[in-house]
Amino acid sequence: MGSAGAFFLLSLADQKRSNCIIHANTVDDACMASVSICCCFAEATVGIMRKYTYTSQNWFAKVTAAVVPGNILTFGLVGVIGVLSHVDSDPRTASAQFLTWLTVLLWCIILPTCFLFSNGRRAWNYLSISALCVWGLFFVLRGLQA
Structure with missing residues (x-):
């Protein structure tokens, strides 16, 4: 064709x-x-053929990428949302409970997403860089708020 x-x-x-x-x-x-x-x-x-077919090869590296930098990314995202919404640290408030359950939801999204990377190294790189950027944003926002 x-x-x-x-x-x-x-x-x-x-x-x-x-x-x-x-x-x-x-x-x-x-x-x-x-x-x-x-x-x-x-x-x-459109004549664009996929260069990569999605497989479960390299699954251990992808899962560990979702567990280690994926969790760090998740906690950073929840921290940024908490800083932006001015949530206090009392676990009995509804906003704190929302952030607690948001952590689970975000990580459940990141875990299967790690299999969309072509290899484990790429998953580690992207998730680590994203986690560093999100945590940098968290500290900047927290510094501006204080």
Whole structure:
């Protein structure tokens, strides 16, 4: 197949006569080429093929990346949200309970997301850099608030 194309399913009469597939760079070009043909369905395809197929290879490195820097990132995000919402440290308040359960929710999002990285090193790098940035933001916001 070409890099980009438009595929048209023709009307039933045209399909019985010929199975014609029109390749063009855009849908407009294909419609201009097939003025006399009744197009009942059009699907434009982008010729971008995935360079990476998602696998569970390297799963131990990815899971440890989610556990160590993923937890640090989660605690940093909850800290930033706590600083921005002026939550006190009393665990009996509703806002503190919200942040407690938000920690679980965020980490449950980060854990399966770590498998979207192509390898364990990339997961460690991205999650570690994100954790450092979030904790830096936390300390800056806390310093500005004091």
